[in-house]
Amino acid sequence: MKTVYGLSEDVLARIRRHAEGTEGLATKVMKCHYCEHKAITVYEDSRGHVRAKCKKCGMEGIYNVVLRRGGAVSYRRCLS
Numbered sequence: 001m002k003t004v005y006g007l008s009e010d011v012l013a014r015i016r017r018h019a020e021g022t023e024g025l026a027t028k029v030m031k032c033h034y035c036e037h038k039a040i041t042v043y044e045d046s047r048g049h050v051r052a053k054c055k056k057c058g059m060e061g062i063y064n065v066v067l068r069r070g071g072a073v074s075y076r077r078c079l080s
């Protein structure tokens with residue numbers, strides 16, 4: 001993770017708390033509906049719908065994490 005200076009201990013603790021348990025989880029990249037740019041990365045324990053704004057085209061999309069093309073589960077294992 002990138003080192004960010006000048007953050008308070010509270011903020012750092014919150015960041016760590018949210019990232020807890022993601023170590024070793026597989027991830028899946030969900031592409032923007034509009035431009036196919038990488039919209040969000042979800043972890044294998046993610047379920048349900050998420051809403052994300054694409055950094056490239058700026059469009060907001062709703063993504064169903066459990067919905068996959070062909071119905072196959074295709075998470076990629078983290079190497080780090």
Ligand SMILES: [Zn+2]
Nearest residue numbers: 032035054057
């Ligand atoms: Zn986009």
